[in-house]
Amino acid sequence: MRSRDILPRSFYDRPTLTVAEDLLGKTLVRKIPEYGRLAARIVETEAYIGYDDKACHASKGMTDRNAVMFGEPGHAYVYLIYGIYNCLNLVTERSGFPSAVLIRAAEPIEGDKAMASLRGNTVRKPHDILSGPGKLCMAMAITRAQNGIDICKKGELYVEDAPAEKFEIVKCPRIGVDYAREYKDKPWRLYIKGNPCVSKKVPDDRPRSCV
DNA sequence: CAGCGGATGTGCT
DNA sequence: GCACATCCGCTGG
Numbered sequence: 001m002r003s004r005d006i007l008p009r010s011f012y013d014r015p016t017l018t019v020a021e022d023l024l025g026k027t028l029v030r031k032i033p034e035y036g037r038l039a040a041r042i043v044e045t046e047a048y049i050g051y052d053d054k055a056c057h058a059s060k061g062m063t064d065r066n067a068v069m070f071g072e073p074g075h076a077y078v079y080l081i082y083g084i085y086n087c088l089n090l091v092t093e094r095s096g097f098p099s100a101v102l103i104r105a106a107e108p109i110e111g112d113k114a115m116a117s118l119r120g121n122t123v124r125k126p127h128d129i130l131s132g133p134g135k136l137c138m139a140m141a142i143t144r145a146q147n148g149i150d151i152c153k154k155g156e157l158y159v160e161d162a163p164a165e166k167f168e169i170v171k172c173p174r175i176g177v178d179y180a181r182e183y184k185d186k187p188w189r190l191y192i193k194g195n196p197c198v199s200k201k202v203p204d205d206r207p208r209s210c211v
Numbered sequence: 212c213a214g215c216g217g218a219t220g221t222g223c224t
Numbered sequence: 225g226c227a228c229a230t231c232c233g234c235t236g237g
Contacts, residue, residue: 122233
């Protein structure tokens, strides 16, 4: 397989919704000594944008946990959720403006077996290996140890460009943010229409149904 | 298949 | 104390 270019910092230094959309179809790469190279095609993202967005962790100001979101674009923001699981975000926009894209689901490309093993071999079908933000981190061994790392270098975690493809994008409200008041219904969750690896689909997978 | 409860660290009230 | 950008196993149809 031909190796592709790594996405540069300028890719992340753009409006968060644009980055969230452009990340669909790109290749998330994770290198671990024990398992080698793991790769997956990103199929579902969510945008979390700035101080006003009540669903964004940064809306209540900077804390030890969310500090990375306030920094330079092109870094990983990994946080612990429900005390057990991790979620991977990619920091966007200029330093000082806290925003990021949550990587919610992906399609296995390389290292399927290793990723299923990291999931504890409880996976029933291949398309369920990375079909959720917590699952994805578990399968790719992403924890808070990766919080803050620069993803614009070919290190242990980065995103590669991928050949242009045609697919339809579904835009709908984000998952699990009903508390976010006027921001809860913003169509800031994006996914590739019809892809089996997406975590939760809208009824009939119709793009217009909830935009 | 749907629904529900448990697990449990971090940050807010 | 409580809510939380979640997942899994168990229950009942």
